[in-house]
Amino acid sequence: FPKFPIEVELELVNWGCFRTDGILEAYSGILQGFKSTAKAPLLMPFAPHILQFLDSLYQEKDMDDAVTKTAVGLLGDLADTLGNHAGPLIQLSVSSREFLNECLSSDDHLIKESAEWARLAITQAVSG
DSSP states (O other): OOOOOHHHHHHHHHHHHHHHHHHHHHHHHHHHHHTTSTTGGGGGGGHHHHHHHHHHHHHHTOOOHHHHHHHHHHHHHHHHHHGGGTHHHHHHOHHHHHHHHHHHTOSOHHHHHHHHHHHHHHHHHHHO
């Protein structure tokens, strides 16, 4: 493989984070658009795939703060929109629990704030 100058490599990393953040934002937008509608359960077949995507991001340990904040927000959106349908899936996801706990102990107040909201949404989805 050709070796790129460090500036090009950094741009590729930045572009990758920007693209990932866009994908996460799109998922969140779709979930929020279906929230509180009769059609929200139609998204349930996609919940395991969204969790797999979040798990893969978590496993890579390659997220910047913006992607981390958006990812934990998506986890909350999933619980908030699909409620008790998604609660058990999220609860079974070890990566999701670990990711949420890491975000809850983050030094970044925006990540921590999103994680606290996600924890509340997940708690309601599991108990609802």
